[in-house]
Amino acid sequence: MQSLRSQSELVPDPRGSLPKLCALGVAVVSVVVVAMLMPEMVVSWVSMATLLLSLCPLVHGIFLFVEEVVNQNNRYRGRSVLVRLCNCGLVRPLLSVVLSGLVLNLSGSPLPLSHLCVLLWLCSVLYAALRSLGVLVASEVELSDICETRRMNVAHGLAWSFYLGYLQLVLPRLEDAISAFCASHQSTAHLWSRGSKRLFILIPINANISHKLEDEDERVQFCESLPNSQLDRGGVRGRVYKHSVYKVYNHKGQAHYCVLEYATPLLTLHSMSQDSSAAFGEPQRREQVLLFFRTLTDILQRSLECRNRYTLVLLNDEHKGDPHYLSKCILGHLQQQNTEEYAILPHPQPEQTPPTIPGQQRGAWGGHQGHEGLMSDPSLMFSVDSPRTLRGPVETTDYSKSRHNGHS
Structure with missing residues (x-):
């Protein structure tokens, strides 16, 4: 290859x-x-x-x-x-x-x-x-x-439409849908890595989209669909949004679960390039696909709702000699995310106050002090002594009278 x-x-x-x-x-x-x-x-x-x-x-x-x-x-x-x-x-x-x-x-x-x-x-x-x-x-x-x-390209409009009309709606719900899927499929829970709990959006440069990923790569097999999300959108009550779960196999036959789909606006670009009345040839289509990828990347990087919930996979059109190019690209992104992301450590539990040990000193604020230093939160202590002045001692000895008595 x-x-x-x-x-x-x-x-x-x-x-x-x-x-x-x-x-x-x-x-x-x-x-x-x-x-x-x-x-x-x-x-x-x-x-x-x-x-x-x-x-x-x-x-x-x-x-x-x-x-x-x-x-x-x-x-x-x-x-x-x-x-x-x-x-x-x-x-x-x-x-x-x-x-x-x-x-x-x-x-x-x-x-x-x-x-x-x-x-x-x-x-x-x-x-x-x-x-x-x-x-x-x-x-x-x-x-x-x-x-x-001036953001006047076809790709700019398609990228914004794809984000506002689809990704911004479904990506915040994706994590809950994957959790519900794992709860109903306990046997597959261990096959979901940390990086695979995202929506993998495939963007081929040639805009040639296959409606079945198995036709592109036999190592990518459809498994099942995630629970549907329903939203009232554009006058349609309960419009259904769904995602497909795929098993991606490596060269050793090990399966990895992830949610895959093509960027559907690329179908528009491909259809425009096939229609002569659109005056949209293959060079313009390739340029618009790359511009679509760049614009969508910029949009999603600024979106707080979609952060860490997607992965854009740009597919080169020079892979005709490799029948497993798609699975290799997906697994490469999975491996990169799993190595770059770190697990967040749990919050430390508050330490319990140790029992008082005989001979152990108490600090000025009431905290136990020992070999470990301050072991508990300080407590306020009140003194029963009468208040004392903050002024220091004043010298009152009269040396002139002492010398006078001595001479006398």
């Missing part, structure tokens, strides 16, 4: 700010070079370039705003003009155009005014035309970054 990478290596990290840092670095270096070559005109050139670059998206945004005004009745339903301006991306370019225009006016244009106006006009209208024709559209990386940053 080909060596498999860990889950952390399979799941892509969120995109960072490296493009921004590179752009800012190159811009600063370029401005410094221009300042060294033309120190007297650097402000004019920078302000003119900023004005040119800001005017292009401003003109394109004005064209978009015209279309929004035409369809304002059925799209915005009476919302303010400021909201529509922000949606068309006009606010920031407008501010940049005003500021750069003021700086250019104060510093002086490096080009004749007629040439500058022609340049600004041609660049603005050509930019809008090329943008409308799809030449200057955002790249796939930019679109993906925007969707991830």
Whole structure:
């Protein structure tokens, strides 16, 4: 079998700010070079370039705003003009155009005014035309970054729906269901390890879900279902939620009990990739599955109701040569949890007060003191002596009178 990478290596990290840092670095270096070559005109050139670059998206945004005004009745339903301006991306370019225009006016244009106006006009209208024709559209990386940053991906919606509509409801009840199952199946109680009393959620990267786990791996056998949980949900009285218990065998034939199921939202992703009208191919499906895993992990890690009640198992799609890949992954997670979790020691019982031993000293607060130190809680003792002053002795001897009597 080909060596498999860990889950952390399979799941892509969120995109960072490296493009921004590179752009800012190159811009600063370029401005410094221009300042060294033309120190007297650097402000004019920078302000003119900023004005040119800001005017292009401003003109394109004005064209978009015209279309929004035409369809304002059925799209915005009476919302303010400021909201529509922000949606068309006009606010920031407008501010940049005003500021750069003021700086250019104060510093002086490096080009004749007629040439500058022609340049600004041609660049603005050509930019809008090329943008409308799809030449200057955002790249796939930019679109993906925007969707991830604003939580607009299909995976984000599926992950939140899976959590709010299912996991948040059933995971707090899982421990009681497993305890009831063990109570009714005493012979299987010793086969439940500490780490197996969780819901194992299987997430295959290829989103290919088999409705029977036995078809994927013969070492995974269905045993029985946990007691059903019933909740009133969405107008349905007593909606039933159920989980399946499986026996997972290792290479020695030893069985381990655990609750297994696939993440059912992956069925939606797989069906979308099979439907041509969804425009959702295999590369997009793989990306969304990994994003679903990352988003669901982040959600569950912040959930107090679901803490220590689940295990997400990411299944790589490069295991075609191993018929027991599923059981090995599950057993690997079980072993890792059992070795990482420690049993909580019981609270220490309060020590009983030992009998008084002859010759044993009592402390100042009434506690027994011996070779062990303080053996019981201190008790308050009252003195029967009359109160005494806290002042120390005062010297009252008169040495001058003593010397006078001696001379006499």
